[in-house]
Amino acid sequence: MSAATIVSLPDQSTARIPKMNFLSREKGLLSWLLTGDHKRIATLYLISITFFFFVGGALAGLIRLELLTPQTSLMAADTYNKVFSMHGLIMVFFFLVPSVPATIGNFVIPMMIGAKDLALPKIKLLSWYLYVAAGIMMLYTMITGGVDTGWTFTTPLSTHYLNTHVISAGLSVFVAGFSSIFTGLNFIVTIHKMRCPGMTWFRLPLFVWSTYAASILMVLGTPVLAITLVLVVLERLFHIGVFDPAFGGDPLLFQHLFWFYSHPAVYIMILPGMAVISEVVSTFSRKRVFGYTAVAFSSVAIAVFAFFVWAHHMFIMGISNYAAMIFSLLTMLVAVPSAIKIYNWAFTLYKGSVTFETPMLYAFGFMGLFTIGGLTGVFLGSTGTDIHLTETYFIVAHFHFVMVGGMLMAFLSGIHFWWPKWTGRMYPEKLSQLAALITFIGFNFTFFPQFILGMLGMPRRYAAYPPEFQALNVFSTAGATILGVGYLLPILYLTWSLKYGEVAGNNPWQATGLEWQTQSPPLTENFPEIPIMDHEAYDYEWLEKNQQKEAAGV
Amino acid sequence: MSDTTAIANGAVDDAHHEHPPYQRHHFETVAQQFDATNFAMWLFLLTEVMFFGGLFMAYLIMRNWYYPAFVEGSHQLSIFWGTANTGVLIVSSFTMAMAVWSAQMRRKGALLGFILLTIILGTAFLGIKAIEWHEKWEKHHVPGFHWSEASFLNPQSDTEVYSEYHDKPLAPDMAAKTQQYFFLYFAMTGMHALHMVIGVGILVFLFFRARAGAYTTGHYTFVENFGLYWHFVDIIWIFLFPLLYLISRY
Amino acid sequence: MSGPHAEAEHEPHVVSPVVYLAILGCLLAATALTVWASYIDLGEWHIAPGLTLFWNPVVALAIASTKMTLVVLFFMHVKYSTRLTKLTVGAGLFTFLVLVGMTLADYFTRAWGRW
Numbered sequence: 001m002s003a004a005t006i007v008s009l010p011d012q013s014t015a016r017i018p019k020m021n022f023l024s025r026e027k028g029l030l031s032w033l034l035t036g037d038h039k040r041i042a043t044l045y046l047i048s049i050t051f052f053f054f055v056g057g058a059l060a061g062l063i064r065l066e067l068l069t070p071q072t073s074l075m076a077a078d079t080y081n082k083v084f085s086m087h088g089l090i091m092v093f094f095f096l097v098p099s100v101p102a103t104i105g106n107f108v109i110p111m112m113i114g115a116k117d118l119a120l121p122k123i124k125l126l127s128w129y130l131y132v133a134a135g136i137m138m139l140y141t142m143i144t145g146g147v148d149t150g151w152t153f154t155t156p157l158s159t160h161y162l163n164t165h166v167i168s169a170g171l172s173v174f175v176a177g178f179s180s181i182f183t184g185l186n187f188i189v190t191i192h193k194m195r196c197p198g199m200t201w202f203r204l205p206l207f208v209w210s211t212y213a214a215s216i217l218m219v220l221g222t223p224v225l226a227i228t229l230v231l232v233v234l235e236r237l238f239h240i241g242v243f244d245p246a247f248g249g250d251p252l253l254f255q256h257l258f259w260f261y262s263h264p265a266v267y268i269m270i271l272p273g274m275a276v277i278s279e280v281v282s283t284f285s286r287k288r289v290f291g292y293t294a295v296a297f298s299s300v301a302i303a304v305f306a307f308f309v310w311a312h313h314m315f316i317m318g319i320s321n322y323a324a325m326i327f328s329l330l331t332m333l334v335a336v337p338s339a340i341k342i343y344n345w346a347f348t349l350y351k352g353s354v355t356f357e358t359p360m361l362y363a364f365g366f367m368g369l370f371t372i373g374g375l376t377g378v379f380l381g382s383t384g385t386d387i388h389l390t391e392t393y394f395i396v397a398h399f400h401f402v403m404v405g406g407m408l409m410a411f412l413s414g415i416h417f418w419w420p421k422w423t424g425r426m427y428p429e430k431l432s433q434l435a436a437l438i439t440f441i442g443f444n445f446t447f448f449p450q451f452i453l454g455m456l457g458m459p460r461r462y463a464a465y466p467p468e469f470q471a472l473n474v475f476s477t478a479g480a481t482i483l484g485v486g487y488l489l490p491i492l493y494l495t496w497s498l499k500y501g502e503v504a505g506n507n508p509w510q511a512t513g514l515e516w517q518t519q520s521p522p523l524t525e526n527f528p529e530i531p532i533m534d535h536e537a538y539d540y541e542w543l544e545k546n547q548q549k550e551a552a553g554v
Numbered sequence: 555m556s557d558t559t560a561i562a563n564g565a566v567d568d569a570h571h572e573h574p575p576y577q578r579h580h581f582e583t584v585a586q587q588f589d590a591t592n593f594a595m596w597l598f599l600l601t602e603v604m605f606f607g608g609l610f611m612a613y614l615i616m617r618n619w620y621y622p623a624f625v626e627g628s629h630q631l632s633i634f635w636g637t638a639n640t641g642v643l644i645v646s647s648f649t650m651a652m653a654v655w656s657a658q659m660r661r662k663g664a665l666l667g668f669i670l671l672t673i674i675l676g677t678a679f680l681g682i683k684a685i686e687w688h689e690k691w692e693k694h695h696v697p698g699f700h701w702s703e704a705s706f707l708n709p710q711s712d713t714e715v716y717s718e719y720h721d722k723p724l725a726p727d728m729a730a731k732t733q734q735y736f737f738l739y740f741a742m743t744g745m746h747a748l749h750m751v752i753g754v755g756i757l758v759f760l761f762f763r764a765r766a767g768a769y770t771t772g773h774y775t776f777v778e779n780f781g782l783y784w785h786f787v788d789i790i791w792i793f794l795f796p797l798l799y800l801i802s803r804y
Numbered sequence: 805m806s807g808p809h810a811e812a813e814h815e816p817h818v819v820s821p822v823v824y825l826a827i828l829g830c831l832l833a834a835t836a837l838t839v840w841a842s843y844i845d846l847g848e849w850h851i852a853p854g855l856t857l858f859w860n861p862v863v864a865l866a867i868a869s870t871k872m873t874l875v876v877l878f879f880m881h882v883k884y885s886t887r888l889t890k891l892t893v894g895a896g897l898f899t900f901l902v903l904v905g906m907t908l909a910d911y912f913t914r915a916w917g918r919w
Contacts, residue, residue: 117580119590185597192888193590194580220899223601227608231741238698240737242612248731253615256907257608307902311910321918323910530582589886596889600896607900611907618911633839640835648828651819651879658818778881785879792871795835796864800842 006286006355007508009426015503017424021521036121037524041128042107043422045098046415048128050491052094052135055142059087061484064446064477070470072463080463081148082164086141088151089169093176094135096407097265100272101218102127102183104414105211107422109187111515111522112205114196114531119189123182130179137172141165150461152262155243155254159235167236170229177222177229180268184218187211196514198533202296205513205537206282206289209296210275213303217264217271221307225261228254252318259310267306270370270402271299273410274341277363280413281345283511284360285352288538291344298337298344305334315386324383331381338374342367357509358432362413365440369405373398376451391461394454400447409439412490419494420508424520425501431493439486445479512543576773588775595779599786602749606790609745613738613797620731622724626706627735628801629719630695632686636799639682640791646675647788654781657764657774665770665777669761672784676754683747687740696740697733706732719803739798746794749787756780817884827878831871838867854915 009015022039032040062083066074075083106124110117118124141147147169149158158166191212195204232254235241243254282289289295311319311327319327345367354360376398379385389395420426449472454460458469465473507516514531515522535542574584581587617624653668693712694702705712706729709721724732760780763769769777846859877883882893 115580119580120594121578121580123594181601185594185601188597189590189594193586193593216895219597219601220604220895223603223605224608224903227605230745231608231612234737234741238737240697240733242616242734242738248616248620248727248734250615250619252910253612253907256910257611260903260907307899308906311906319910320913320916322913322916323906326906326909525579593888593892596892600892600899603896603900604903607903611904614904614908615911637835637839641832644828644831644835647831647875647879648824651824652821655818655821655824782880785875788879789872789875792875793865793868796838796842796868800838800864802860803842804845 004355005357005429006284006353006510007357007426007429008505008510009502009508010505012502015505017503017521018519020523021424021519022524023423023521025524034125036117036125038106038110038118038121038124039422039522039524041124042103042105044128045102045106045131048132048135049095049098049103052090053487055139056087056090056095057484057487059083059090061480063087064480066463067465067473068470068477070465070467075463077463078148081150081461082146084461085148085150086138086146089147089173090138091403092151092265092269093173094131094138096269096403097176097180098131098183099269099407099411100276100414101187101211101214101268102131102179104276104411104418105187105272106183108418108515109190109208109211110194111518111526112208112513113191113194114199114514114527114533115190115194116525116527116530118186119194120186123186127179127182127186130175130182134172134174134176134179137168137175141168141172144168152258153229153232153254155232155235155251156245156249159232159241160244160246167233170233174226174229177226180218181222184215184222187215188219191215196530196533200533202293203533203535203537204296206278206292206295206299207275210271210278210299213299214268214271214275216300216303217268217306221261221264221268224257225265228257228261231257252314255314255317256311259313260307263310263313264303264306266399266402267302269407270338270410271302273366273407273414274299274338276410276414276417277345277366278341279511279513280359280363280417281348282538283417283509284357284363285349285354286540287348287352288536288540289344290347290350291340292537295341295344298340301337302334305330305337309334309381312381312386315383316390328381328383332378335374335378335381342371342374356433357416358427358429358436359413359417361433361436361440362409362416365436365443366406366409366413369401369409369443373401373403373406376401389454391459392454393450393458393460396460397447397450397454400450405443405447412436412439415490415494417509418515419497420504421515421520421522423498423501424504425497426504426508427490427497427501428493431489435486435489435493438482438489442479442482442484442486446476446483447479449473449476449479510543510547512538512540517546574773584773591775591779592782595782599782602786602790606742606745609738609742610793610797613742616731616734616738617797617801620728620734623706623728623731624735625802626709626719626721626724627732627739628799629715629721629803630690630693630705630712631739631799632689633799633803635682635686636795639679640795642675642679642682643788643791646672646679647785649675650781650784654774654778657769657777660770660772662764662767662770665764666761669757669764673754673757673761676750676757680747680750680754683743687743690736690740695732695736697737701733701736703729703732742794742798746787746790749790753780753784753787756783817881819878819881819884823878827874830874834867834871838864841867 022037032044035041062074063080066072066080066083072080106118145165147164147166149162149164149166153166153170191208231241231243235243240247242249243251245251278289278295308330309327311323312331315324376394380389380395380398416427416432453469453472456469458465504520506519509516514533517531518527577584577587581590649668649671653665653672656664656668690696691700693705694700695705705715706724707726708723709716715721760777841863842860846863848859849857851857876893882889
C-alpha cells in the first residue's frame with residue numbers, strides 16, 4: 001500500500017455507478033421538489049447555498065475593490081454601506097448558518113446513525129422551502145436598493161433614521177431563521193430517536209455530536225432573533241417601540257436580544273465545521289480521534305456556554321462595567337472547549353499515518369487559521385483590549401479567520417470528503433489540492449493585513465480611510481483576488497467530475513462510519529436492511545477485519 | 555453475528571408485515587414514531603418559549619423603567635374581561651386534555667364533543683379579545699394608529715376608570731410612556747392571539763379528521779401533540795394576564 | 805436507549821379525568837386568588853439601600869408559575885413522561901432564565917456607577 005495516499009478506488013475499467021441510487025430512483029422536477037429523501041433535500045440545499053455564496057462573494061469583491069483607494073471612488077458611501085450589509089446578511093444567514101448542517105448534515109446524519117431517513121421528512125422539505133423563500137426576499141431587498149444597517153440591524157438606526165429596506169431584510173432573516181430552526185429540530189429528534197440497534201451515544205461519529213450541539217443552539221437561540229426582528233419591523237411600521245430612545249425605549253435592549261442569538265449563531269456556524277474536521281482528521285491519520293469523550297463533551301459545552309457570553313459584543317455600547325466583567329470572564333471560559341478540540345485533533349495526528357488528500361489539506365488549513373482566529377477572539381474578549389480593537393478591522397479579520405479560514409475551509413473539506421459518497425465519483429485530486437493551496441495563500445494575504453489595519457486603528461464599515469492605510473488595503477484586495485480563484489476552481493472541477501470523475505466505489509477513503517459501508521451514491525433508503533452497530537466509532541481494526549472478510553468472500 | 559448489515563432480528567420483519575397504515579416508512583415501530591413526533595413538538599414549544607421570551611424581556615425592562623405609566627395603562631384594561639378570558643382559556647385547556655383522553659380511550663363521540671368545546675372556548679377567547687381591542691380603539695389607546703394621552707395627562711376625563719382607581723395625572727414625559735405599555739400590550743396579546751387563531755384553525759381540521767375516525771383506532775399522536783401546543787398557548791396567557799392586567803389594582 | 809426497541813416499552817400513560825378536573829379546579833382557584841391579591845398592597849422588603857423588593861409582582865408571578873407547573877405536569881403529561889421530556893422542559897426554562905437573568909444583570913448594575 002502506497003504511503004502517499006489512502007485512496008482505494010475500484011478497478012476503473014469495470015466499475016460503474018450503481019444503477020439504483022437516490023439520484024436515479026425517480027426522475028422529473030416534481031420528484032425533486034416534493035421529495036422526502038434527505039439526500040435529495042441536501043442536494044437542493046447545496047445548489048442554493050452555492051448560489052448565495054457567490055452572490056455574497058461578489059459583494060465581497062465590490063467591498064475590496066472600493067477599499068483599494070482611500071477615498072470613496074467606486075461607489076457612494078451610502079452604497080458601500082449597503083454592499084457590506086448585504087454581504088454580511090447573505091454570507092451569515094444564507095451561507096454560513098445552513099452550510100454544513102443543511103447540506104452535509106442532512107445528507108450524512110441518517111446514514112451515520114444507521115437510519116433510513118431523518119425523523120421528520122416533511123419538516124425537512126419545509127425547511128428548504130423556507131430557505132428559498134427567505135432567499136428570494138433577500139434578493140428582492142438587494143435588487144430594490146438594499147439595506148445599509150450592517151447585518152446587525154442596530155437600532156435606532158434601523159428603526160428610526162434610515163429609509164432603506166429594513167423591513168423586507170428583517171422579514172427575510174426571520175423566515176431564514178425558521179428554516180434553521182426546523183433543520184436543527186429535525187436533527188435533535190433524529191439523533192435521539194432513530195439510532196440503529198447498538199448505536200449508543202458514545203459510538204456515534206463525532207460529526208453527529210457536534211451537529212447535535214449546533215442544533216440545540218439553532219432551536220433555542222434563533223427564536224429570540226425572530227422576535228427581535230418582529231419588534232424592529234413593528235417599530236418601523238408604527239413609530240413606537242422598545243428600542244428607540246426618542247420614545248423611551250432602549251437601543252441596548254435590542255442589542256441584548258440580537259446578540260443573545262447572534263453569539264450562539266457563530267457557534268451554530270463553527271460547530272458543524274468542527275464536526276467535519278473530526279471525521280477528516282481521523283480518516284486521514286488512520287486513527288481514532290484522540291479523547292473521543294472530551295471532544296464529544298466539549299461540543300456540548302460550547303453549546304451551553306455559548307448562551308452565557310453574548311454581551312462581549314457590547315462592551316463599548318454602554319452596558320455596566322460589572323456586567324462587562326462577568327461576560328468577559330465567561331468569554332474566557334467558552335474558549336476552553338474549542339481549544340480542547342484543537343488539542344485533541346493535534347494529538348490524533350501524533351503517531352497517526354497521515355496523508356494529504358484534499359480534505360486533509362483543508363483540515364490543516366482549518367486548524368491553523370481557526371486557532372489564530374480563536375486566539376484573537378480571546379484578545380477581544382478582554383475588555384481592556386476590546387476597547388481599542390472593537391469596531392476596527394481587527395474584528396473583521398478575527399471573524400473572517402474563524403468563519404472563512406475556519407468554517408469555509410471545513411465546509412470545503414467536508415464537500416470534498418463526502419463528494420464520492422454523494423455523487424459516486426472522485427474529483428481530480430491534483431487540481432483540488434492546488435485549489436486548496438491557492439485558497440490558503442489567498443486567504444492569508446486577504447485577511448492577515450486586516451489584523452494590522454485594525455491595530456493601527458482603521459475603523460470597519462467605512463468606505464473611506466486615512467491614506468496611510470492604503471498599502472495594506474491594496475495587499476488585502478490582491479489576496480482577495482487569489483482567494484476568488486481558489487473558490488472558483490472547486491465549482492468548475494466538481495461540476496466536471498459529475499460526468500468525468502473516476503468511479504469512487506463504496507469507500508474510497510477506507511473510512512469507518514456506517515455511511516461508507518453502503519454504495520455510492522446511496523440508495524434512497526440508505527441501507528438495504530437497518531444495520532446493527534457492534535463496534536466503537538473510528539474502529540480501524542474492525543474496518544480491516546471487514547475488508548479482509550469481504551476480500552475472502554469474493 | 556458481528557456483521558454490520560445483519561438483519562435486526564424481528565423488527566424489520568414486523569415492520570414489513572404488520573405495518574399499520576399510519577406508520578411512516580422510516581420508522582421501525584409505531585412507538586418510535588409516537589416518541590419522535592412527541593419530542594419534536596416539545597422542541598418546537600421550546601422555540602416558542604424563547605420567541606415569547608424576547609417579548610417578556612422587553613416588557614420587563616419597560617415596566618421597570620416606566621412603572622407609573624404601566625400602572626395607569628393597565629387600569630385601562632377590564633378586569634372583568636381579562637379574568638373571563640383567563641377562565642375561558644383554562645377551561646379550554648381542560649377540554650383539550652379531555653379530548654386527548656377521549657382519543658386514548660377510543661371514544662369518538664366524546665372526542666368530537668371535547669374538540670368542539672375547545673373550538674367554542676377558543677373562539678370565545680378571541681371574541682372577548684376583539685371586544686377589548688375595540689374598546690382600546692374607541693378610547694384612542696392604539697399606539698401608532700389612534701393614540702391620545704388625554705386619559706393619562708388628565709385621568710379625571712376618563713370617568714369610568716377614574717372612579718375606580720383615582721389615578722394621579724402623569725407628567726407629560728411619563729404619560730408618553732403609556733404608549734410603550736400599549737405597544738407591548740398589543741404586541742404580546744396580538745402574538746398570543748395569532749397563535750390562538752392558528753390553534754383554532756388546526757382544531758377545526760382535527761374535528762373533521764376525528765369525525766372520519768382517524769384518531770380513535772389507537773393512533774392519537776396528532777391529538778396529543780396538538781394538545782401540547784394548546785396548553786402552551788394557555789400557559790403564555792397565564793403569564794400575560796397578571797403582567798398586563800394585574801400590575802397594581804390597589 | 806439505543807434504538808427503537810427500548811422505546812417500545814414506554815406505554816403512554818392515560819391520565820384519569822378526575823385528575824384533570826382537580827387541576828382545573830386548582831387553576832381557576834389560583835386565578836381568583838391572583839386577581840384578589842392584585843387589589844391588596846402587599847408591601848415591600850427593603851433588602852438594602854436602593855434595593856427594594858415589591859411583594860405584589862412576586863406573588864403574582866409565583867401564582868402564575870404554579871399554574872404553569874400544574875398545566876405542564878398534568879395537562880401536558882410531563883409527570884408521566886420520559887426523562888428526556890422532563891430534561892427538554894428544563895432546558896427551555898433554563899435558557900429563558902439565562903436570557904432574562906443575564907440581561908437584567910446589565911440593567912440592574914448600571915446604577916452602581918463606574919466602579
